[in-house]
Amino acid sequence: MENKNKLIPVRGIYKIKGSKLITYIVLSLWAITTIAPLVWIFINAFKNNDEIIGSAFSLPKAYLDSGTIFQNFETLKRFSENNIFRGFKNSLIMSGSTLLLILILGSMAAFVLARFKFRFTKAVKAYLVASMLIPQFAVIVPNFVIMKNIGDIFEGFQGSYLTVIIPQVAGLMNFAILMLTSFMSGLPKELEEAALIDGCSIPGIFTRITIPLTIPALVSVGIMEFLWSYNDLLTPLVYLSKRNMPVTVLISQVQSLYSTDYGAMMAAIFITVLPVLILYFISQEYVIKGMTAGAVKG
Numbered sequence: 001m002e003n004k005n006k007l008i009p010v011r012g013i014y015k016i017k018g019s020k021l022i023t024y025i026v027l028s029l030w031a032i033t034t035i036a037p038l039v040w041i042f043i044n045a046f047k048n049n050d051e052i053i054g055s056a057f058s059l060p061k062a063y064l065d066s067g068t069i070f071q072n073f074e075t076l077k078r079f080s081e082n083n084i085f086r087g088f089k090n091s092l093i094m095s096g097s098t099l100l101l102i103l104i105l106g107s108m109a110a111f112v113l114a115r116f117k118f119r120f121t122k123a124v125k126a127y128l129v130a131s132m133l134i135p136q137f138a139v140i141v142p143n144f145v146i147m148k149n150i151g152d153i154f155e156g157f158q159g160s161y162l163t164v165i166i167p168q169v170a171g172l173m174n175f176a177i178l179m180l181t182s183f184m185s186g187l188p189k190e191l192e193e194a195a196l197i198d199g200c201s202i203p204g205i206f207t208r209i210t211i212p213l214t215i216p217a218l219v220s221v222g223i224m225e226f227l228w229s230y231n232d233l234l235t236p237l238v239y240l241s242k243r244n245m246p247v248t249v250l251i252s253q254v255q256s257l258y259s260t261d262y263g264a265m266m267a268a269i270f271i272t273v274l275p276v277l278i279l280y281f282i283s284q285e286y287v288i289k290g291m292t293a294g295a296v297k298g
Contacts, residue, residue: 038273044263045072045270052262072267084268087247092275094161094236094246095229098168102176102225103218105169110180111206115192125181128174136171140238143167147239159241167239168229176221183217184210219283227276247272 044052046060046069060069068074076084113121147167151158191213192205200208211218236246251268 038277041266041269041273044266046070047072047263047266049262052266072261072263073271075261075264076267076271084247084250084271086243087245087250088271088275090161090244091230091246091248091272094164094168095226097161097165098172098229099222099226101165101169102173103222106173106176106221107180107211107214107218108206109173109177110184111210113177113181114184114187115189125178128178131174132178136234139171140234144238159239159244161240161244163239164232164235167235168232172225172228176225179221180214180217183214187213223279223283226279230276 040057043059044056048071051058051060113124147163148158151163157163187210191209195205195209230246231248232246233248236244236249240246240249247268251265251272
């Protein structure tokens, strides 16, 4: 009996170790395939064309030896007609404004759907889910007509940042509302009931109790919404003037602008990816909390 009792946990341990080993191998391969392109872009952003073509995976030498390690970035800066750095600023302004409006309006709408029951609650949620199935190009024409009509009324509206911010907020809001509604529905109602007994108003409950508890979900939703807005290529191409173009549009033109200047292309891509990486590393703790929140209760 003692021998059997000893064999059972030993066999169980080996099974767990084997499954963990497979999991670690799969996750390691996935991490390599994800990180390797970023490292490759970073290395080649500091190389000249000869080094990129001849030894794409080696460390930069020519620019480093000559003291012109930022030559590719200087090349981008010299082209004022298609200034990548101005496009980077445009991207941050538009994506940041879109994100701020989505989080403010989306959290308010989610609070209402999560805490107030009315006749059309299910219909509103079904509409939000159905609207996510509509492709972007299907609404580009009616959106363009609406933006044009607004531009006819307000001078300077046409080609401005607002022509991109408004459609992006309208198109990305549904996801934020659904995610935040699901999160807020799982928050304990006892806290809100206690606040009501103490005389707190509904807006006070929303700002002082619900929003602080929803920060992990807000950060998770915010990062995804920011990425979608930041990577949008079609909407700026349709609505914006040339000076207000974001960096994603300008990068798509770098190849024709610099022909075979692959170093400048890598530098432009590096500038585009860098803020997204910084944003994720700063808020990764909240992202993990927001994605796992509600998975375990009790």
